[in-house]
Amino acid sequence: MSLTSPIKPYDPTWPEQYSIEAARLRPIFGSALIGIHHVGSTAVPELAAKGEIDVLAVVxxxxxxxxxxxxxxxxxxxxxxxxxxxxxxxxRDVNGARTHKLHVCLDGHGQIARMLKFRDHLRKHAEDRSRYQELKLRLERENTSGIQQYLLAKEPFIRDILANLD
Incomplete structure (x- = not known):
């Protein structure tokens, strides 16, 4: 079974796509918005990803x-x-294809630090970035039941990286 989108090589337009979307989203949250961030694999240069821009809004x-x-x-x-x-x-889907995912988290929520730390680690550590990419591509090939199977199978890798950061 396929994922929400196929994994493809890093696209250098992803940061610009994020910036455009962040500008569209900021006004919605008004004074409740503390920060908005590009997270997920599209926020990591040189990392293959589903072409879905992940946005984190902290409120x-x-x-x-x-x-x-x-x-x-x-x-x-x-x-x-x-x-x-x-x-x-x-x-958000456009023409039937997932293009964006928006995570809105209350200030202090544990997922905020988790998403930002994992992103920042992969940006700085090419070996872990490469290992993560290989894992994602293997999981995509082996996937039989969709996105939940894929997400659950990636979790031990993410958890291990984060455990070594603390």
Missing amino acids: KSDGGLEDWSGSLVALGYRRGGDLSSGHYFFK
Whole structure:
């Protein structure tokens, strides 16, 4: 079974695609926005990835969630399942293909540091970046049941990297 998008070689336009999307998203969160970040594999130069731009929006509170959801729908997003308490997920498809994933996390949520630390580590460590890419490509080839199988199979690698950073 296929993933939400095929893994392809690093595309040097991904950072620009992120910047364009971040500019579209910033006004939605208004004064609740603390920061917005490019995360995930498309944020790591030289790393093959699904061509889906991952955006992390860190917010002071989730009091505007319903308003944000309506504004995000106007930008082509739809609500995904919440990943945990205080970690809201949205996805955007264009012409039937996933193009963006938006993680909205409350300030202090553990996923914020996790996403940023893993991204930063892969940016700086070519050997781990290469190992991660090989793992992702192998998991894509072996995948029989879709994105959840792929995500679960990547988790031990991510957890091991992060455990060695603390």
